[in-house]
Structure formats: C-alpha cells, structure tokens
Amino acid sequence: MSVILQVSSLVKRFGDLTAVNEVSLEIRAGTCFGLLGPNGAGKTTTIELMEGIKTPDQGNILYQGEPLGAQFRNEAGIMFQNTALQEFVTVREMLVQFSRFYPRTADIDQLVEEYSLGEFLHQDTRQLSGGQKQRLLLALSLINLPKILFLDEPTTGLDPQSRRNLWERVQQVKAKGTTILLTTHYMEEAYELCDEIAIMDHGRIIAHDAPDVLLARHFDDVVVQIDENDIPPRVGGPEFDATYRNGNAHIVTEDVNRTIEKLLSLGVPLDRLRIRARDLEDLFLELTGKELRA
Amino acid sequence: MWNRIYALFVARNTEFFRDRSALAWSVLLPVLIIIGFAYAFTEENPEKFKVALIASSQNSIANEQFKSTRFVKFIEVSDIESSLPKIERHQVDLLFDTNTRNYWVNQTSPNGYIVEKLLIAAFADSDQVLKQNLLQGDAVRYLDWVIPGVIAMNMMWGALFGIGYVIVRYRKMGVLKRLRATPVTPVEFLTAQIMSRLWLLLVVNVLIYIGMDYFVGFRMIGSYLDLFIVFTLGCICLICCGLVIAARISSEEVANGLLNLISWPMMFLSGIWFSLEGAHPWMQKIALILPLTHVTDAAREIMIDGAGLMQIADHLLVLGLSSVVLLAIGARIFRWE
Numbered sequence: 190m191s192v193i194l195q196v197s198s199l200v201k202r203f204g205d206l207t208a209v210n211e212v213s214l215e216i217r218a219g220t221c222f223g224l225l226g227p228n229g230a231g232k233t234t235t236i237e238l239m240e241g242i243k244t245p246d247q248g249n250i251l252y253q254g255e256p257l258g259a260q261f262r263n264e265a266g267i268m269f270q271n272t273a274l275q276e277f278v279t280v281r282e283m284l285v286q287f288s289r290f291y292p293r294t295a296d297i298d299q300l301v302e303e304y305s306l307g308e309f310l311h312q313d314t315r316q317l318s319g320g321q322k323q324r325l326l327l328a329l330s331l332i333n334l335p336k337i338l339f340l341d342e343p344t345t346g347l348d349p350q351s352r353r354n355l356w357e358r359v360q361q362v363k364a365k366g367t368t369i370l371l372t373t374h375y376m377e378e379a380y381e382l383c384d385e386i387a388i389m390d391h392g393r394i395i396a397h398d399a400p401d402v403l404l405a406r407h408f409d410d411v412v413v414q415i416d417e418n419d420i421p422p423r424v425g426g427p428e429f430d431a432t433y434r435n436g437n438a439h440i441v442t443e444d445v446n447r448t449i450e451k452l453l454s455l456g457v458p459l460d461r462l463r464i465r466a467r468d469l470e471d472l473f474l475e476l477t478g479k480e481l482r483a
Numbered sequence: 484m485w486n487r488i489y490a491l492f493v494a495r496n497t498e499f500f501r502d503r504s505a506l507a508w509s510v511l512l513p514v515l516i517i518i519g520f521a522y523a524f525t526e527e528n529p530e531k532f533k534v535a536l537i538a539s540s541q542n543s544i545a546n547e548q549f550k551s552t553r554f555v556k557f558i559e560v561s562d563i564e565s566s567l568p569k570i571e572r573h574q575v576d577l578l579f580d581t582n583t584r585n586y587w588v589n590q591t592s593p594n595g596y597i598v599e600k601l602l603i604a605a606f607a608d609s610d611q612v613l614k615q616n617l618l619q620g621d622a623v624r625y626l627d628w629v630i631p632g633v634i635a636m637n638m639m640w641g642a643l644f645g646i647g648y649v650i651v652r653y654r655k656m657g658v659l660k661r662l663r664a665t666p667v668t669p670v671e672f673l674t675a676q677i678m679s680r681l682w683l684l685l686v687v688n689v690l691i692y693i694g695m696d697y698f699v700g701f702r703m704i705g706s707y708l709d710l711f712i713v714f715t716l717g718c719i720c721l722i723c724c725g726l727v728i729a730a731r732i733s734s735e736e737v738a739n740g741l742l743n744l745i746s747w748p749m750m751f752l753s754g755i756w757f758s759l760e761g762a763h764p765w766m767q768k769i770a771l772i773l774p775l776t777h778v779t780d781a782a783r784e785i786m787i788d789g790a791g792l793m794q795i796a797d798h799l800l801v802l803g804l805s806s807v808v809l810l811a812i813g814a815r816i817f818r819w820e
Contacts, residue, residue: 242663242820259666267664273656277501278494289490290665313501333665 266335571620
C-alpha cells in the first residue's frame with residue numbers, strides 16, 4: 190500500500206516543554222491509524238502538526254510526496270477536538286457554507302441522510318447536543334470528500350451510546366477507502382477502529398504496530414480477574430500475586446489451569462471469575478508504568 | 484476564490500441579522516443620534532426672527548414701534564464689526580444701528596427680507612431716513628457643520644467595533660481555527676469581512692442620513708455621488724484600522740481596550756464637535772493622521788461648500804493610501820490562532 194502521509198523527525202516546543210519529540214510516522218493509504226496516549230502526551234500537537242495547523246520547529250511532513258499545500262487543503266478533512274461553530278447559523282447553512290470552500294464536494298442531502306442530521310437540520314448550531322454536534326462536525330469534515338480524515342479525540346465527552354454511534358459512522362467512512370488518522374485516549378476506541386496504532390508518551394512514540402501484533406509481541410499471558418471482595422483477607426495483600434484495579438484483582442498468568450487450582454485450594458469463590466486477553470490498557474501500563482486514563 | 488469569499492460574506496450577514504441584540508444596538512444608536520439632534524435643533528422659541536440692535540440714547544417713536552414687533556427677538560449689541568459675520572451666516576437676520584439708522588441685511592436671506600420690510604414699515608410715517616447696507620453669504624448653522632462629523636463618527640464605531648470585535652471573538656471561539664483547516668486564505672477571509680461590514684454600514688448610514696434630513700434638515704449643496712465616495716472610502720479605511728487591531732488579539736477585553744484607545748481620541752481630535760482652528764499645533768498635527776479627520780473634512784467641503792472630487796483629492800488620497808497600507812499590515816500580521 191502506498192504512503193499517503195509521511196512525517197519525519199517532527200519536533201515542536203512550547204517554551205521549555207518539548208511537546209513533540211522526534212516523531213516519525215508513515216500513514217498508509219486506506220488504513221485507520223490511531224495515536225494513543227494519556228492527556229498531555231502530545232497527541233493533539235502531533236495531529237495538528239500533521240494537519241498543517243501548527244508549524245513544526247523541526248522535521249518534515251509530506252502529503253503524497255509533496256509538502257502540505259493547496260492540494261492537501263482540498264483533500265484533507267479535519268475534525269478538531271473542540272470546535273466552536275459559528276453562531277446564529279443553522280446546521281444546513283453551515284454545510285452549504287463549507288461546501289462553497291471546496292472545488293469538489295459531497296452531496297449535502299446525502300451527508301444529511303448518512304449522518305442523521307435531518308432532525309436538527311434547521312436548528313441554530315448553539316442548540317445541538319454533544320452527540321449531534323460531533324455528527325455535524327464529522328459531516329463538515331467530510332464535505333470535501335477527503336482522501337485523508339483527521340479526527341482528534343472524536344468521542345471525548347460523549348455518552349456511551351453516542352460514542353458507539355460515532356464509531357459506526359467512522360467505520361462507514363473507512364469502508365469507502367478514506368484514510369483516517371485519529372487520536373484517542375480510549376484504548377477500546379483504538380482497538381475497535383484502528384488497523385495500526387502508535388502509543389505516545391511525553392511527546393515520543395514508544396510503540397507502533399497493529400494492535401494485535403503489539404499485544405502478541407509484549408504478552409504471552411492472560412489475566413484472571415476476580416472481584417476484590419471474593420478474596421479472603423488472609424490471602425489478600427502482597428503475598429497474593431495480583432494487582433488491584435477498579436475493585437478487581439488482576440492475576441497475570443501463563444497457565445490458567447494452575448492459577449484456578451490455586452484459587453480453589455484457597456477457597457476463593459469463582460462465581461465472578463473472568464479470564465481475558467491482555468488489552469491495550471495493560472500494554473500501556475507495561476510500557477509506561479502508568480494508566481492510560483489516570 | 485470568490486465562491487469562498489461569498490460563502491463567508493453570506494455567513495457573516497446571516498449572523499449579523501440574527502444576532503438580535505447586536506442588530507438592535509446598531510440600529511438603536513443611530514436612531515438615538517437622530518432623536519437627539521432633532522430635539523436639540525428644533526426651535527421651540529416662537530421668536531422666528533433675530534435682529535441685532537445698536538442701542539441709542541434718544542428713542543424715536545419709529546424705533547419703539549419697530550421694537551414692539553411681536554415674534555422678533557431683539558439682541559442688543561455694542562459694535563457693528565463683530566455682528567456682520569452673523570448676518571453673513573444667517574445667524575442674525577438684520578443689524579440695525581438706531582443712531583445712524585444704518586441697517587445691514589443679507590440679500591440671500593428670506594428672513595432678512597421680511598424683517599427689512601417690517602423695519603421699513605415701522606419708519607414709513609417718520610421723516611427719518613433709513614440707509615440700507617447689503618451683505619452676502621449663505622446660511623451655515625452649527626447643525627450643518629456638525630452633521631458630516633456625526634455621520635462619520637457613527638461609521639467609525641460601526642467599522643472599528645463591528646470588525647475588530649467580531650474577528651477577535653471568532654478567534655477566541657475557534658471559528659478561525661476551523662476555517663484554517665479549509666482552503667480559505669486570510670485574504671479571502673478578510674475580504675469577506677470587509678465587504679460584509681462595508682455594505683451594512685453604508686446602508687445604515689444612508690438611512691441615518693435620510694432620517695436626519697427628514698427630522699432636522701441640513702445643508703447639502705455638493706454631489707451625492709461624491710459624498711457617497713467619501714463615505715465609502717472612509718468606511719474602508721476605518722474597517723482596515725479595525726482589521727489591524729484584530730489581527731492577532733484573542734482576548735475580547737484587550738480588543739475592547741485597544742478599540743476604545745483609538746476611537747475616543749478620534750472622537751475628539753478629528754474636529755467632529757468643534758473646529759480645531761486655534762487648537763495647539765500638535766493637536767492639529769495628530770488630527771491629520773486620523774482617518775476620521777479626513778472623512779469629516781471632505782464630507783464638510785462637499786456638503787457645505789459644494790466641493791467637487793478634485794478639491795477634496797488630498798483627503799481621498801490620504802484615505803486611499805491608508806486603507807492600502809493598513810490592509811497590507813492587517814493581512815501580513817493576521818493569525819488564525
């Protein structure tokens with residue numbers, strides 16, 4: 190697959206803080222690439238450099254082999270993390286306004302249909318709910334039939350239902366062959382949508398591959414999870430080989446049978462036992478020593 | 484390019500008309516100005532005519548008869564010289580020296596003509612002989628002099644705040660950032676803002692002009708087209724001032740302070756309310772660099788003296804050049820974020 194966007198050795202400093210430190214990436218056409226990391230890791234700065242919104246202090250960004258220019262502006266769709274929409278304008282007027290900015294545009298009625306904007310099409314942009322606003326912003330970013338779509342934390346602040354709804358829309362866009370670059374701090378979102386992820390921390394990329402490849406490379410074990418309250422006090426604490434998170438004891442093991450035998454011998458009830466594969470959250474913890482959403 | 488400018492132009496106009504509070508304010512302020520002027524310059528005084536008198540020691544019957552005329556306001560003055568300009572500007576209808584029976588009247592003044600007839604009638608049965616002295620000059624009231632400045636001032640508020648405030652608010656809210664992610668260029672964005680503000684201001688000012696003319700009435704002897712050109716050019720120049728201020732600031736408070744910092748001195752140093760003749764030389768020099776001075780002066784020359792474009796070419800040149808320079812600076816230092 191051809192590389193649509195290539196960045197090499199990007200550096201961006203704000204005063205003493207190096208927000209982006211020697212970041213190099215290649216985004217292949219037609220894939221969904223996820224930039225994963227905790228708040229303050231430099232995800233937004235990196236994506237805004239790649240969008241051409243911020244200028245890097247060092248490094249290069251090439252879109253289809255060329256520096257970012259008019260062609261990129263016409264072919265890129267961008268959805269920011271926080272965008273205020275112009276006030277006193279309706280959703281439809283907003284779509285019409287943005288469609289006039291581009292030489293090649295999507296059919297507005299079709300966008301309205303696909304992103305379910307019909308029910309609030311003639312409302313002032315100030316009256317939209319969080320989920321409605323995100324759908325409008327997504328539609329706006331797709332108005333120029335972009336070849337590459339940038340989504341900066343598209344579901345932050347949405348309720349679970351709206352989040353899932355937006356994921357479905359993004360899947361639709363992806364199915365049409367649009368390249369997507371997204372940032373998120375939800376590992377579930379990255380796992381659901383992305384073909385390839387890069388994990389960022391302190392402005393650097395610390396791991397980069399397909400999610401399953403990354404997990405397979407770092408882990409050959411699974412997690413046995415039991416409710417904290419099911420563990421008798423005398424076996425709790427440090428002598429019991431587990432980490433405690435969110436009210437659960439997580440026991441990492443390469444041999445599930447032996448672990449369960451041990452739990453049975455200790456008299457631990459197994460009614461609420463769960464066995465799960467290692468996920469990106471574990472990977473992040475492993476790589477950085479901290480939790481993703483801390 | 485024009486498609487993008489048009490899209491931004493329409494969006495800004497829509498926002499302007501739907502933002503009721505801002506719209507109300509931009510209509511209300513001119514209305515208040517008109518009402519204020521209509522009130523201030525409406526004569527409630529029934530004394531329609533003004534006659535200046537040089538008092539004498541011995542009173543004649545004819546004198547008394549003239550002075551008893553109703554609805555004429557008699558003002559006693561001490562010397563002739565200082566009163567003559569008032570006759571020329573129609574501020575006083577007639578000057579009568581009761582000692583020498585010389586009288587001065589402006590032959591283009593209708594009021595002067597009527598008062599002269601009254602004076603002659605009063606002396607008809609008398610053997611005293613009146614001596615007529617004719618003066619010339621067109622009526623110029625303070626109202627006529629101040630109106631061009633008032634229109635220019637209203638334009639200044641609309642241009643500076645209408646542009647400066649809106650762009651700063653767009654920047655603060657992130658509207659500009661979103662536009663930056665599209666093919667829209669700063670020049671396209673600024674052009675659309677200028678055009679939107681320009682036509683709105685011109686429409687508002689034409690309405691103010693018509694309103695003031697209807698309610699108060701004032702002198703306008705020049706060409707309407709020339710006046711329109713002066714106001715259009717002045718409007719562009721003031722809008723460009725607003726652009727420079729709004730080019731980088733992202734705080735409405737700072738923008739507000741800066742806009743006030745340049746608008747208030749302009750209010751008082753541009754000679755809107757009083758002539759700067761006789762003011763301190765440095766004040767006159769400052770006045771010359773303020774766009775509002777040139778708009779006001781050029782509009783006065785057209786409206787009061789009937790000047791043509793050639794006579795006000797220097798003002799137009801200053802306004803045109805400043806617009807170009809300010810626009811270039813504004814576009815150069817403009818930041819989306």
